[in-house]
Amino acid sequence: GENVEQHPSTLSVQEGDSAVIKCTYSDSASNYFPWYKQELGKGPQLIIDIRSNVGEKKDQRIAVTLNKTAKHFSLHITETQPEDSAVYFCAAHLNYGGSQGNLIFGKGTKLSVKP
């Protein structure tokens, strides 16, 4: 089955700096890769996603890159702000003709942005 590894587990940056979180996946059939932000006591919130036919996607200060050959994808946050502090999860979706619907999640990265 699919396995998703996420690094680092914790990341501390200074406000205004960039933050990068990396994930690798094992099954080349995976074709959808969302990123979630989870604040304390809340459910995960989808912040950006990318499909396997695209190499990069950007939304304001957030970008995701995908390397299908190497089977890894990364989240980039620029000009970090204290409110970016949260736990971030990557995930991979396995699609065998649409019969399987669950996401496989990484273990999360706790991002701390220091003012």
Place this chain on the structure above:
Amino acid sequence: GAGVSQSPSNKVTEKGKDVELRCDPISGHTALYWYRQRLGQGLEFLIYFQGNSAPDKSGLPSDRFSAERTGESVSTLTIQRTQQEDSAVYLCASSLGEGNQPQHFGDGTRLSIL
């Protein structure tokens, strides 16, 4: 519009009791998912519904866990004879359809087994 709603938000119960957790998905979302998140951990897939059917139950940890969905809407996750290792946050998500559709999560039910 309304997001995914889960109830109760918190549940404390004694070991051996049965518990029932409820999820109201976003209106019109045909796919519904249950995940478990232990403290400080990632999300563990439990079960997935397309309409009222569950094509994938592979993540249910034991036969004490069951789930159903009715009216292509509300879903309930039932844990029988709860054990202390069942303590976790149980998260529900819904999406427009199966496949590569974004999943939107509720805030979960925090279950504590004494």
